[in-house]
Amino acid sequence: MMLVIDVTKGMQTQSAECLVIGQIACQKLIVVLNKTDLLAEGKRQAAIDKMTKKMQKTLENTKFRGAPIIPVAAKPGGPEAPETEAPQGISELIEVLSA
Numbered sequence: 001m002m003l004v005i006d007v008t009k010g011m012q013t014q015s016a017e018c019l020v021i022g023q024i025a026c027q028k029l030i031v032v033l034n035k036t037d038l039l040a041e042g043k044r045q046a047a048i049d050k051m052t053k054k055m056q057k058t059l060e061n062t063k064f065r066g067a068p069i070i071p072v073a074a075k076p077g078g079p080e081a082p083e084t085e086a087p088q089g090i091s092e093l094i095e096v097l098s099a
Helices: 011-025 042-059 090-096
Strands: 002-007 030-036 070-071
Touching: 011 030, 011 042, 030 042, 030 090, 070 090
Parallel strands: 002 030, 030 070
Antiparallel strands: none
16 A cells, blocks of 8 residues: 655545555555655755654554655646656655565
8 A cells, every 4th residue: 555645744634544444454555755845955854854753653553664655756846837847756666666
């Protein structure tokens, strides 16, 4: 299961609900921290690290403890942005999915 989290908002109610369902229905989990491009460039890595730690703590008491957490920017600039910037982190996500 891929649990996609908006890195600017963190875990939301619907994310928690999906996690509960995932524990029943799925064996593996990959957490995708999306919209990393919306974080201030100078603080981006620190914000990603902070959210990664929060997600690790959230998963700590689930069967998904230690699940990979991959930061991405699937559509840099948002849906209205021109197609000038390539997605970020997708190759790493594909690598984890293929493993």
